Amino acid sequence: MASAAQNLRSLHPIMEALLRLLRNPSGAIGLFLIILVTLAAIFAPFIAPYDPIALNAPNRLQGPSEIHLVGTDQYGRDTFSRIIYGGRTSLSVAFSSVLLATLVGCFLGMLAGFYRGWLDVVIMRFTDILLSFPVILLAIALLAFLGSGFNSLVIAIAAVYTGPFTRVARAAILSIREDLFVEASRALGSSDARTLFLTLLPNALAPLIIEITLRLAYAILIEAGLSFLGLGTPPPAPSWGQMIAENRRFLVLSPWATIAPGLAIMVIVLGFNLLGDGLRDALDPRLKV
């Protein structure tokens, strides 16, 4: 049977996209960096050689050595251990806020693109207004309102990144809503919800997945920025932006305490950016230049 042989050779589209992603150098390296940092954050207690918040006054402001890989900070805390634990803060804030922004933004964008009319106008006007604030200023104002802490940080970052998801989801739905398969689904008597979530959404996923990856990079950067301004998760639990702000005063004496957390931010953001590039090539060959 010829068709059975063909079926064997043609993989599920998701597997095929994954294979294409792994064959793409940017995608593979990006995925590797992300998995590396995520694993380090998850298994922090097993990897970090020291307690990230244990004070050790006699050991303060040491340079890199065999005992302390990248030295210690002003309280004698091991910088390497703090970076490993800081990854937990950055990654969990970034993943949670982008998840929240994706859910809310996609829902609004899909409604706007599907129903058009006044709903579209209201949602997009509101999105335009949200997007005419500089991201960081809006996040700071929201944090002043919500108070500091993990949840506030997640909500503030999610709020500023809902707008872009609304736009991407709306555009994706608009580009396919008049296609034949959508009409077919309607002709078969599907409800609006069924058409929207089971027919339209799966076909609009590619741009959304790319957007999610790139927003994760931004979310890490903005979390670092807010922590740097002292608006992140409260000390003594470490976060990378906060470590840079704290150790900056000893820049001359022990530069590594400031440089190392900055490099950590760069590695994970680079990972997401590379993965985003790789995904764009793998999922949407039309966008490739």
Place this chain on the structure above:
Amino acid sequence: MIFYFLRQVFLAIPALLGVLIITFLLMRAVPGDVVTQLVGLEGNVTAERMDEMRRMFGLDLPIHQQFTQWFGAALQGDLGSSLRTNRPILQDLALRFPVTLELTILSLIVALLIAIPLGVLAALHRGKFLDSLISSFALLGLSIPGFFLGILLILLFSLRLGLLPPAGYVPLQESVVENLRHMILPSVSLGLVLSAAITRIVRSSMLEILGRDYVRTARAKGLAEQTVTYRHALRNALIPVITVIGLQFGALLGGSIIIEQVFSLPGVGRFALEGINLRDYPVVQGAVIVIAASFIAVNLLVDLIYSLIDPRIRYG
């Protein structure tokens, strides 16, 4: 054409109004007000005295009255006074806006000076070593936080080499040289990060244009490769770059908030940040108006530049 711009300006009004109302509500929804923040600084003050202060600031009025009062005054060019220092907001903004404006303009110049040549070079050497090198640079630039880059630059150029001041600001009127010396590191920190995004746009847009028919025609009629690249391709490739500048301007203003903090520059961003921390409502409202209005103005300007460089775009 003029009609088009009047229409765009008119359309921008609801967005600006929306920004104002959101800021207004958000600031008042924040726990604590300026009185509690000020009293927190001074120590024991009676509840009566605090209520008296609120009456003085007009904070005892219902919120819609506070808004119409403030908005009516703002329409007449009066943004009120800081609740903390009692200085008129306009006076402070007049001092601080030029700092932020200078920072954003210099950063944009730095970004374009780096991004356009690099983007063109990468496109012309597509797939070769130079292209990979430039693309890697762009990717690194997209991945570094501006404030971290700023600190690295301070470490190298101020603390190690002693070439440039690590922080602070000197007004242009006082000394142009000193002003620029203080602005170099902040604008490079902000500009380098921005240049990464623009380099990628220039490269891809240049590649697309180089494949167009009219570029082939230009080559076929025997024009020098340089003329083709710069006259025919680059001019057209820059159009999307201008859109990106418009879109990135918000990020630039946002980035300047953190960079102003890193380099202790007295700009609008720091002004807003101080206002938010002290619940100094008029300060925050004033700063947000300026930031949102300049964002909208830049996007209008982008529209204008469009029609100048691309005659195909005609507004009805």
